[in-house]
Amino acid sequence: MHIRGFQPRDTDELYRVCLRTGDAGEDATALYTDPRLLGEVYVGPYLALEPQAALVIELDGVASAYALCAPDTAAFEAACAATWWPPLRERYPLGTFPAGSPDDELVRTIHDPPRTSPELLREYPAHLHIDLVPEVQGRGLGGELIRTLLTQQARVGVPGIHLGVATTNLRAIGFYEHLGFSTLCVDGDTTVMGLRLTTA
């Protein structure tokens, strides 16, 4: 298994990786009626708008892990607002799913996506997501994916990177701390962690 760049044919498999890890690191398949919706929110925009930053690991020919990154979060959110969310809003009007269901929460996110605070972006303008299906977890590959991504982002001059992780996902928080990230704030159910990058 080795790390390679994203290819468009990976898209459906990476949406499945997202669903299989989408409940604070555990399988979210049973939570959602629509199996693509989680990927449309948390994976699709990165593949469409930042494909050069997306890294993939295959297991037996199936894309089984990804690390995704937006080097400039403010620009990424603006691009999502211009091109990614509008067609999704047409496909998923408010009220598509029962009020309060997990699918409904994602549809609300599509219609009113959060914006990252400018204070956070001053020092940590980039952000990332990483998910590995259970078959490839715990083998050092997540660390390899993150280190590769951080090296690439430092090389292009990104000064700092942040991420959001479910506060209950203690395994992932320990993983990020091990890799040098520290907690910047806790915002509801989400812990925001950051790392300054240097090119030295």
Ligand SMILES: CC(C)(COP(=O)(O)OP(=O)(O)OC[C@H]1O[C@@H](n2cnc3c(N)ncnc32)[C@H](O)[C@@H]1OP(=O)(O)O)[C@@H](O)C(=O)NCCC(=O)NCCS
């Ligand atoms: C969290 C996740 C990305 C970690 O990837 P992984 O491949 O399982 O972790 P690795 O085996 O690469 O571990 C990398 C390093 O971190 C260390 N580490 C892993 N988990 C740790 C923990 N909870 N506490 C301390 N160190 C930890 C490992 O010992 C290893 O150290 P080394 O490189 O010095 O040998 C992966 O398990 C995963 O995708 N989980 C499900 C989805 C998820 O939670 N995603 C994050 C959402 S924000």
